[in-house]
Amino acid sequence: MNWKVLGAGVVVTVPLLAILASGFGLNPRVESNALEGQAAPNFELETLEGDRVALSELRGKPVVINFWATWCQPCLIEHQALIRSAQRFAPAGVTFLGVLYNDEPAEAVRYLKKKGAAYPTLIDVNGRTAIDYGVAGVPETFFINAEGTIAYKATGPVNDEMVSSILRGMP
Amino acid sequence: MISLLGRTCILVALTACSVGMVTGMVAGKRQDIDMGKWSRWMAYVCAIATTASIGMMEYALLTHDFSVAYVAEVGSLDTPTWVTIVSLWSSLNGSILLWSWMLGLFLAGFAYLTRNQHQATTSWALGVAMGIGVFFCFLVAGIANPFEAVSPIPTDGPGPNPLLQNHILMVVHPPSLYLGFVGMTIPFAMGCAALLSGRLDGAWLRHMRRWMLVPWGFLSLGIVLGGWWSYEVLGWGGWWAWDPVENASFLPWLTGTAFLHSAMITQRRNKLQGWTVSLIMATFLLTILGTFMTRSGVFNSVHSFTQSSIGPVFLAFLGACLLGSVLLLAARVDKIQPDQATDDGAAPKETSFLLNNLLFTGFMFTVLIGTVYPLLNEAITGKQISVGQPYFDKMTGPIGLAIIFLMGVGPALPWGRVSLRRGFQILAFPLASGIVIVGICLGMKLRGGMALATFGLSGFALAVTLKEMASPILAFHQANGKTWLHSISTVFIQSRRRYGGHIVHIGILCIAVGHVAGTRYTTAHPLTFSAGESKEVGSYTLTFKGTEKQIESHRRSVLANVLVHQNGKELAVVQPRLNHYIKMNQPIGTPQVLSTLTEDLYLNAVNIDEAANVASFDIYIKPLIWWIWFGGGLMLLGSILAFIPSRRGTDGQETVEAA
Numbered sequence: 001m002n003w004k005v006l007g008a009g010v011v012v013t014v015p016l017l018a019i020l021a022s023g024f025g026l027n028p029r030v031e032s033n034a035l036e037g038q039a040a041p042n043f044e045l046e047t048l049e050g051d052r053v054a055l056s057e058l059r060g061k062p063v064v065i066n067f068w069a070t071w072c073q074p075c076l077i078e079h080q081a082l083i084r085s086a087q088r089f090a091p092a093g094v095t096f097l098g099v100l101y102n103d104e105p106a107e108a109v110r111y112l113k114k115k116g117a118a119y120p121t122l123i124d125v126n127g128r129t130a131i132d133y134g135v136a137g138v139p140e141t142f143f144i145n146a147e148g149t150i151a152y153k154a155t156g157p158v159n160d161e162m163v164s165s166i167l168r169g170m171p
Numbered sequence: 172m173i174s175l176l177g178r179t180c181i182l183v184a185l186t187a188c189s190v191g192m193v194t195g196m197v198a199g200k201r202q203d204i205d206m207g208k209w210s211r212w213m214a215y216v217c218a219i220a221t222t223a224s225i226g227m228m229e230y231a232l233l234t235h236d237f238s239v240a241y242v243a244e245v246g247s248l249d250t251p252t253w254v255t256i257v258s259l260w261s262s263l264n265g266s267i268l269l270w271s272w273m274l275g276l277f278l279a280g281f282a283y284l285t286r287n288q289h290q291a292t293t294s295w296a297l298g299v300a301m302g303i304g305v306f307f308c309f310l311v312a313g314i315a316n317p318f319e320a321v322s323p324i325p326t327d328g329p330g331p332n333p334l335l336q337n338h339i340l341m342v343v344h345p346p347s348l349y350l351g352f353v354g355m356t357i358p359f360a361m362g363c364a365a366l367l368s369g370r371l372d373g374a375w376l377r378h379m380r381r382w383m384l385v386p387w388g389f390l391s392l393g394i395v396l397g398g399w400w401s402y403e404v405l406g407w408g409g410w411w412a413w414d415p416v417e418n419a420s421f422l423p424w425l426t427g428t429a430f431l432h433s434a435m436i437t438q439r440r441n442k443l444q445g446w447t448v449s450l451i452m453a454t455f456l457l458t459i460l461g462t463f464m465t466r467s468g469v470f471n472s473v474h475s476f477t478q479s480s481i482g483p484v485f486l487a488f489l490g491a492c493l494l495g496s497v498l499l500l501a502a503r504v505d506k507i508q509p510d511q512a513t514d515d516g517a518a519p520k521e522t523s524f525l526l527n528n529l530l531f532t533g534f535m536f537t538v539l540i541g542t543v544y545p546l547l548n549e550a551i552t553g554k555q556i557s558v559g560q561p562y563f564d565k566m567t568g569p570i571g572l573a574i575i576f577l578m579g580v581g582p583a584l585p586w587g588r589v590s591l592r593r594g595f596q597i598l599a600f601p602l603a604s605g606i607v608i609v610g611i612c613l614g615m616k617l618r619g620g621m622a623l624a625t626f627g628l629s630g631f632a633l634a635v636t637l638k639e640m641a642s643p644i645l646a647f648h649q650a651n652g653k654t655w656l657h658s659i660s661t662v663f664i665q666s667r668r669r670y671g672g673h674i675v676h677i678g679i680l681c682i683a684v685g686h687v688a689g690t691r692y693t694t695a696h697p698l699t700f701s702a703g704e705s706k707e708v709g710s711y712t713l714t715f716k717g718t719e720k721q722i723e724s725h726r727r728s729v730l731a732n733v734l735v736h737q738n739g740k741e742l743a744v745v746q747p748r749l750n751h752y753i754k755m756n757q758p759i760g761t762p763q764v765l766s767t768l769t770e771d772l773y774l775n776a777v778n779i780d781e782a783a784n785v786a787s788f789d790i791y792i793k794p795l796i797w798w799i800w801f802g803g804g805l806m807l808l809g810s811i812l813a814f815i816p817s818r819r820g821t822d823g824q825e826t827v828e829a830a
Contacts, residue, residue, distance in 0.1 A: 002505050009496075019546050020486055042828070
């Protein structure tokens with residue numbers, strides 16, 4: 001028996017197996033949908049421009065919260081759709097908010113200058129809000145109704161039709 | 172009826188694999204040739220039984236027999252025939268059936284081609300490979316049974332995932348990847364056999380290398396085709412996103428590539444046996460890990476199949492294989508390692524091979540850690556994070572550059588000691604070529620250190636490769652005075668394996684250049700057009716000519732007609748589209764790509780408003796993308812050339828040739 005080989009093999013394989021096994025209890029896709037129908041966790045965050053936004057103060061009108069990042073390709077896909085939707089639904093009083101996920105605010109400012117923006121993006125310090133919302137990856141978009149309840153959660157990029165059909169169908 | 176017949180075939184295959192496993196191992200242990208024949212026959216039975224089961228499943232799919240569970244899951248009366256055929260691999264249970272079938276074919280192929288060789292060692296190998304067959308047949312017979320009978324019988328099904336119905340590449344990408352994954356079973360089993368029999372000589376190593384080349388070539392092709400599919404279908408304008416499932420296919424490719432190189436040192440220098448065998452084992456284990464990632468639902472990815480109970484079973488299998496391999500390696504590695512390796516100091520070519528191996532292994536661990544880290548982090552802190560592209564790009568960029576540099580240094584240097592002066596003489600011209608290329612790029616006002624380094628080093632490696640390809644032909648021509656055509660064909664045929672390697676290297680360089688150029692110099696133009704409106708994008712003028720509707724049995728599509736002019740010349744009418752699948756809520760876009768050798772014009776419809784005659788697109792101009800697909804083709808061609816056995820007959824006489 002070559003103990004060095006055995007030792008090295010065990011050091012690599014056992015932790016790997018342990019990590020993979022731990023993944024079973026934590027399926028993000030199953031868990032996070034459980035949030036639908038629950039009260040949306042409140043937050044008070046600063047925008048990229050430095051203004052403060054509190055979710056509790058937006059009660060009474062629907063809110064769309066989109067978690068995104070500049071390094072996230074699918075976010076780029078939905079970016080224009082979100083801008084258009086925000087403009088389309090602004091007269092109806094729907095507030096759109098972006099929440100920056102694991103990213104540098106300076107990067108986000110540059111990105112939005114280039115790709116355009118129609119609503120504020122919030123800086124999620126320490127990722128606290130993303131944790132409250134059980135965000136597994138970006139993009140994820142939460143649709144919150146006037147009562148402050150999460151009506152729908154979309155994982156992956158959204159498009160114009162999706163956003164409008166969800167918002168129109170919301171109580 | 173099909174349910175019963177299909178299940179019976181699988182049970183026959185399961186029995187054949189079990190018997191084959193036992194007889195193969197006993198035959199290996201006792202060096203019993205007659206017993207070894209039994210395991211060969213069992214391999215043939217397994218191939219026949221799994222082929223029959225695939226035939227039945229396809230029959231059930233094509234006749235829309237919804238009494239079969241898998242057909243009820245992915246079939247639909249509305250889908251076109253080609254989609255129905257390929258929906259065999261559109262969902263979990265079907266793909267595992269496909270896996271078993273391919274494994275059956277590989278087993279039978281191996282049993283047949285090695286029937287007269289190395290009796291004891293091949294028996295061991297067949298025994299191990301059929302043991303893996305037992306697991307997959309067990310899955311198909313049990314928890315992943317696609318033949319389960321459904322009652323009451325539905326009248327129609329939902330059809331396969333729309334993303335998979337979107338593009339013809341879906342016909343070739345998954346089977347190619349599966350052939351790569353499944354085929355790794357054979358070299359793995361051969362590595363185990365070398366350890367079990369304590370025999371790893373040059374002939375067995377050459378065998379292993381050739382059996383590795385087949386799945387490696389398919390894996391390379393599968394990865395590139397997967398990128399192409401994602402580029403043509405997903406609409407984000409890229410081909411590689413470091414998604415867990417993409418990484419899953421890339422990990423075994425990295426160790427497999429390391430093996431192909433380390434096997435050459437082992438053959439030449441009679442050392443590193445243990446390391447070479449470890450690499451071959453790691454390659455197979457990573458395919459199982461990769462399959463676990465795709466199938467278990469533990470990783471969140473666009474590619475994952477839905478969660479199923481198969482995860483824990485697969486993890487148990489992965490654990491057994493991993494720990495079994497570690498134990499086997501530890502117990503037996505000293506049996507195949509020669510007591511004293513031939514040591515003639517630090518020969519630079521050898522050093523470059525060792526560095527190559529370190530880099531590939533390091534690359535593999537970098538990707539593996541990045542892929543698994545989110546899970547680790549969540550297990551420890553309860554926080555979910557995504558490592559994302561920045562980590563992978565930052566970490567793997569320098570490793571990739573170093574590998575490209577070695578692709579130049581390694582083949583250029585002769586084996587053995589080389590003086591510094593000689594080394595410089597050999598490398599001077601290629602290095603100069605690299606520098607000239609960087610100069611040209613700077614002249615074209617291209618910026619970005621990593622990108623320019625990639626172009627320069629690729630130019631360097633390409634110059635070495637072309638020189639290595641040309642000089643034997645030149646020498647032959649001068650020595651024999653034959654015509655150029657004769658010289659080229661003679662030398663090429665004689666050193667097919669060497670030329671195969673060079674062609675693979677050129678393919679990789681094409682991919683590296685295309686990837687870096689396409690990532691670094693892409694420009695994005697999100698634009699909205701009303702009918703008849705023209706806009707300038709780069710050197711193109713795009714005119715939106717209005718919408719068009721197309722109704723097929725399984726989907727309704729809205730197409731935007733866009734007329735493309737370049738420098739006043741009409742190029743084409745492209746039709747990016749949004750598809751509404753009857754049984755799905757969300758529309759799915761199909762982007763359109765106008766490719767030339769130098770750049771792609773990529774149009775993805777974001778929104779097409781038929782009533783208002785307004786359409787929005789994400790438009791990208793991406794340079795040199797086509798080089799990536801071309802490089803993938805070269806890699807396949809090269810590995811086929813390297814695989815074809817030399818005409819000089821038996822393996823024992825083949826010379827060792829370096830790529």
